[in-house]
Amino acid sequence: MSRPMTNVDVLTRRATRAVLAFVLIAAPMAETAAAQDRPGPAVEFAAGWVGFADDGIVSESLVGGAARWYVLRRISIGPELAYIHGANHSHLALTGDVMWDVLAPPNRTGRFTPFLVAGGGVFQTREHFFNGTYTSSEGAFTAGGGVRALVGERVTLGLEMRVGWEPHIRINGVVGLQLWR
Numbered sequence: 001m002s003r004p005m006t007n008v009d010v011l012t013r014r015a016t017r018a019v020l021a022f023v024l025i026a027a028p029m030a031e032t033a034a035a036q037d038r039p040g041p042a043v044e045f046a047a048g049w050v051g052f053a054d055d056g057i058v059s060e061s062l063v064g065g066a067a068r069w070y071v072l073r074r075i076s077i078g079p080e081l082a083y084i085h086g087a088n089h090s091h092l093a094l095t096g097d098v099m100w101d102v103l104a105p106p107n108r109t110g111r112f113t114p115f116l117v118a119g120g121g122v123f124q125t126r127e128h129f130f131n132g133t134y135t136s137s138e139g140a141f142t143a144g145g146g147v148r149a150l151v152g153e154r155v156t157l158g159l160e161m162r163v164g165w166e167p168h169i170r171i172n173g174v175v176g177l178q179l180w181r
Contacts, residue, residue, distance in 0.1 A: 004166070006053075012163065012167065014027050015144075015161075015163035016163070016170050018144055018161065027045055037073070038069050038070040038071075038072065038073055039068075039073075039076075039129065039178060040178050040179050040180040041067065041069045041078075041178075041179045041180075042067070042068045042076075042156075042176050042177060042178045042179060043065065043066070043067050043068075043132075043177050043179065044064050044065065044066045044067075044068070044156075044174050044175065044176040044177075045063075045064070045174070045175050045176075046062065046063065046064045046065065046066070046160075046172045046173065046174045046175075047061075047062065047063050047172060047173055048061075048062050048084070048170065048171050048172020048173055049061065049062065049170070049171050049172065050062045050084050050168050050169070050170045051079060051120070051130065051168060051169045051170075052166060052167065052168045053167040053168065056078060058086070060081055060084050060086040060091075061084070061085050062083070062085075062170060062172055063082070063083050064080060064081055064082030064083060064093075064172075065081055066079065066080035066081070066097065067079060067114070068097075068099060073104060074100060074101040074102075074104060075098065075099070075100055075101075076098075076099045076101075076172075077096070077097065077098050077099075078096070078097060079094065079095070079096055079097070080093075080094070080095050080096075080097050080121075081093070081094050082094075082095075084181075085091060088124060088127065088128045089125060089126065089127045089128060090125075090126050091123060091125050091126075091166075092123075092124045092126075093122070093123045093124075093140050093142075094121045094122050095119035095120055095121030095122075095140060095141070095142060096119055096120060096121055097117055097118065097119035097142075098117070098118055098119065099115055099116070099117045100115060100116045100117075101113050101114075101115050102114040102115060102116065111149065111150060112147050112148070112149045113147065113148050113149070113150075114145065114146070114147045115140070115145055115146060115148065115160075116143075116144070116145040117143070117144060117145060117146075117160070117162065118141070118142070118143040119141065119142050119143075120139070120140065120141045121139075121140050121141075122135045122137055122138070122139065123137065123138055123139070123140035123165070123166055124136070124142055125137075125166075134147075138166075139165070140164060140165055140166070141165050142162040142163070142164035142170065143161060143162060143163060143164065144161050144162030144163060144170070145160065145161065145162075146158055146159050146160025146161060146162075146174070147159060148174060148176065154177055154178040154179075154180075155175070155176065155177055155178075156174070156175070156176035156177075156178070157173070157174070157175055157176040158173070158175075158176065159171075159172075159173055159174070160172060160174060
């Protein structure tokens with residue numbers, strides 16, 4: 001006999017299907033890199049929405065930043081810091097991320113690059129009560145994907161969606177700057 005599905009189960013199932021659909025759509029578009037040169041490091045700034053699973057979906061805002069260094073032509077690694085604001089509380093997530101550019105990063109404007117990302121680290125919650133502040137920390141992970149486009153010589157704009165623990169869905173825009181080529 002199976003247990004009834006909770007909001008977390010529904011949220012996780014929907015997010016998993018969305019990521020799987022993205023991978024199935026993006027994978028056939030993959031192309032071999034024309035050159036083996038690695039792109040230069042990049043910094044990214046993100047802003048968006050986070051929906052936490054509770055008795056329903058709890059909506060909160062997100063701002064954050066990340067740095068990426070390419071270790072291979074289409075694989076980059078780096079830290080990410082995200083601040084999430086809610087009523088009477090806040091969250092801070094610090095993760096180490098690995099990103100795979102499904103297509104080789106563009107060298108001309110207007111070209112889109114789908115990507116997949118996964119990361120792990122720490123998730124801190126700070127709750128504000130009448131008698132003081134309570135802080136807790138736990139392990140965290142995020143996984144998902146998105147798409148970005150080169151809109152200037154070194155500037156990218158993108159959109160991404162992730163799922164993670166604490167159970168949540170995250171949808172945000174990204175502005176990136178490639179530091180050098």
